[in-house]
Amino acid sequence: EVLAVDPDDGPYGSIEYTIINKLAHDRFSIDQRGRIATLQKLDRENPVEKVIAIKVMARDGGGKVAFCTVKIILTDENDNPPQFKASKYTLTIQSNVSKGSPIVQVIAYDADEGLNADVTYYVDELEDATEELIEIHQSTGVICIKESLVGLENKVFNFKVKAQDGGHPHWDSSVPVHLQVVPREVSLPRFSEPLYTFAASEDLPPGAEVGSVKALAVEPIIYSLVKGTTMESNKDGVFTLDRQTGALKVDKNVDHETTKWYQIDVMAHCLHFETDLVSLASVSIQVKDVNDNQPIFEANPYKAFLMENMPA
Template sequence: MCSAGRRWGRRQRVLLWGVLLAAWEAAWGQLHYSVPEEMPKGSFVGDVANDLGLQLPALPDHGVRVVSEGRTQYFSLHEKTGHLVTAERIDREQLCRLVEKCVLRCELIVEGEMKVYEVDVEIMDINDNSPTFKDMELEEKISEMTAPGSRFSLPRANDPDSGQNSLQSYELSGDEHFSLAVQTGPGGDQRPELVLAKALDREEAAFHELVLRAIDGGDPTRTGTARIRVTVRDANDNAPVFSQTEYTVRVPEDVPVGSVLVTVTATDADEGLNGHVKYSLKKAMDMASDIFHLDHETGAITLLRSLDFEEGNFYELEVQARDDGDLFDTAKVAITVADINDNVPEISVRSALSEISEDAPSGTVVALLHVHDRDSGANGEVRCSLDGNVPFLLESSQGSYYRVVTARELDREQQSEYNVTVRASDGGWPALQSSRVLALRVLDVNDNAPVFSQERYSA
């Protein structure tokens, strides 16, 4: 009951901070909220109507709605209260697997006023995942001639939670011959190592059973365990050595599946089985293991599935070369993905009129458009234009928004309908294009007097 109360108290503080921050930034046309992950559908996110100063009874009349980027709409607007609420249960680890700060963006469209407000919602982590090892049963083979103080790399646990809720420490139990050392990597990650504390004697004990425990910093804490069986065997005095400490490769995102991207090479001066090197990936539970395959015998790294620059543009692998005597060397492989122009600009009609009076003044807004291209650099730079000689202009609004406005007063008697084609073209080579057609009907006003066919009639 106490731990549940503390968790609820933390959630209340997170929501209160999100409300205060939103009230301060509302004047700038952008709202920021925060909400814990895994909240049920319909949970309160923020009072956008109050923060933006919108009158509650007028919300339906103004056509106020929420639009989220992407296919899934995670937020919606409660029509009666004007509150922004969750439309789906949100799993932070599923949405933001590779980023530390998880922010979902949506837009509040006020159609009656042709206004757009940006809303950022930070998804706060809760301790809903335990540290896990890729393999629950591990085996280490160590020579009985190994000197005390020698270290052996152990598998790392993975915890998709972030911050204090993620993996914090390791513990080792089971045998006086071994102890645990934890090294801190360049990125702050913890790397457990098995340390030989006392000399081994195969005749005294051929096997040693150990338990490696990974612990997170949540409240309450969560743990994951792996059992380690150490087999004692004969001497091996030469470890494999990689030809490079770090391999770097740059590939375009359209490289064919099955291509060999790079081959790592390690040599061992020993003979026989002690000199037989096998390669393995040591970064467990990482997305890269689903994209790349390492040949255990040749060291060739091949592509398992198509790359997408927009999904990920950099991958780092840690490769280990281990001989049969369990001596090893490690090297890093850095793979950079280069962008190509493979995404067509997307034109979204946020709001549009279907009819307009012929006496509407010049500059009347008939449509609000949003243009987006998922490519980067010049490939993602979009230019918009209108096709044909039409009495309309395209004006750049805020960010990636454009407005279609009348260039002059219309005349229904000359033309009663228009099909306005908006075309978007990116800056790639060759350029990719897309278009949207806006249909607009001109309404008549009484602006013409009756006219006789003759000025004078005689009979």
């Protein structure tokens, strides 16, 4: 609530309030007692609505005006579940991997903030014996091997990882993991880097190459993208990967103002006696800004009031 005071008598002392900036005018109303109310549900995760400045004009009955700004800061509500970067994790490991070795990291993001965004990971829906072999770091999502896999060659383990946020009540989500064990003598495809980092200007045309990934194996390699679940993990198919060469290309226009970074997982497949061998690597893509936006006035039109016969 805002309050403007005019010491004049009669109509000259009456006050009329108006919200004059468009962003706030579309989301808030103000009555003639200066009480501000919302016109729609607001979302803190929308960058435009996280902090909103309301510019209020008070006009008396004689046309004189005064202005003030009210800053609205939205506080967080735990209204978003964690979202895994990928829709499924598939990988192959050799049976001689050491106990305690990390084999893959699963990552979930939560759009809330503070405790509501703190994610804890659990291994869920285990098959027989999987619990004795697999463990996950609860804060990082790194999956490790607890016991020797020797003797478990050609076994397949399917389980799920659950991500739970720290809100009350909490939200959670899960992602399936498909793990195949192969003999130590089977050569897996190996990426040249565990993490690739590329940059893409937001004015790149569709079809332009951003960079390439490279894996080595005895058998021919096929590359593919892990299906993402969020905009940042390529859910909308903004990027494509050449199956033969590993070239990463822009398939749709990118926009720095919408998404500044993409985090994508890529897979290298090769076939060994009808067994699909799979290795994973991660790709980070920074979207570079170009000057493609013009200034926009916050209010359109602006309103001004002048008393007649005012001195120059």
